[in-house]
């Protein structure tokens with residue numbers, strides 16, 4: 106681990122201490138250092154705090170469910186609706202910003218000028234701050250063109266920039282970057298594969314509302330973390346209440362109607378005698394299949410439900426590409442994760458026309474988004490455990506290099522369909538299943554645990570297969586027949 110560089114005391118806090126000393130010595134001084142609002146606590150807030158004073162137990166690490174739900178409501182009212190599960194509370198947004206830099210890792214782009222703590226925190230985290238000037242009047246947001254130049258140069262010099270910090274509205278310039286600048290910053294961050302940490306602690310303190318502050322989370326929702334707190338708008342710095350809003354494209358999190366899970370059949374090289382599509386040849390798209398909506402996704406540890414009495418199941422360890430459509434419906438590739446595209450291949454083998462039914466099984470996805478282009482090589486091992494004993498084991502290979510088709514051709518083809526370009530839709534596109542236990546003559550049974558260890562990427566997940574068929578009484582009744590039809594049932598039957 107690199108030796109952390111010595112960090113000088115925060116300039117604003119040092120100034121505050123110096124001013125406090127001068128006050129004690131009887132001087133009349135006005136502080137323009139720390140962003141201390143200096144107003145009395147609102148009585149209603151004082152009452153709430155006092156009412157909670159007796160609560161002294163450890164709470165949930167990410168904050169109480171009530172707090173996280175209230176914060177999700179705050180963001181929803183500001184056009185940034187979020188699942189409360191993606192809200193994390195901490196002792197002030199400053200500590201959350203530091204935790205984010207540590208968690209994301211890599212070097213950190215900071216605007217110049219900017220709040221003193223970003224560069225200091227980056228150094229404390231063992232990273233190198235990469236300063237990028239703002240454009241005049243566009244405080245808090247590095248000039249997108251200079252950002253591109255700086256990141257390209259830093260990467261060429263062996264640095265590892267992974268995050269850009271922005272402040273909207275800004276401290277210290279007191280300006281609010283325009284919607285256009287924020288949009289260009291978001292596009293550039295996506296192009297450069299940077300996480301955006303958007304410090305919006307002054308978000309409710311804009312007095313000139315003719316040009317409201319716009320969050321980069323609107324344009325790059327899959328890669329923007331927003332932080333805020335009660336310090337500024339409610340003058341409660343000493344309460345140390347900060348919150349972060351994590352990106353909403355985490356696999357398995359997208360709201361039901363807002364995510365589509367699909368893939369292509371027969372894309373692995375093994376199904377093409379080990380060949381790849383001829384370079385420059387005409388692209389004949391493989392067959393697409395629908396796998397489910399966002400709320401059909403199961404996370405590691407959750408059961409994968411399949412219909413009772415499947416013909417023959419197959420586990421399919423695969424890469425899932427994640428695309429997020431922006432407000433205009435333009436898809437943006439966000440990164441990738443891994444999954445198990447479990448299906449009833451026996452049904453498909455009996456009758457390939459049954460493919461949609463064969464796919465009607467839950468799908469596992471891991472909740473981690475890997476930034477960067479689709480992976481070239483993905484290798485690992487599958488272990489199937491029954492009653493505590495391993496009953497089948499095998500390896501798999503499912504990266505870009507293992508496919509017959511080129512990923513870009515498949516994605517370009519998919520996004521020619523307007524149905525997958527609805528604004529805000531998240532598309533999980535499953536790629537290239539290798540041969541698996543089924544091809545080895547093994548048959549998955551009810552209760553089997555399928556463990557997938559993606560060794561090339563250090564990701565391991567396990568799900569139990571469950572044969573389920575809802576009782577017939579749970580089947581919704583057919584719509585009541587219209588009166589005329591009831592009078593002439595034989596005609597209805599032939600329609």
Ligand SMILES: Cc1ncc(COP(=O)(O)O)c(C=O)c1O
Nearest residue numbers: 140197198199220276334336347
């Ligand atoms: C831009 C900015 N971000 C964050 C903070 C700190 O906020 P908190 O009190 O939530 O730690 C400040 C305080 O001065 C600030 O100016």
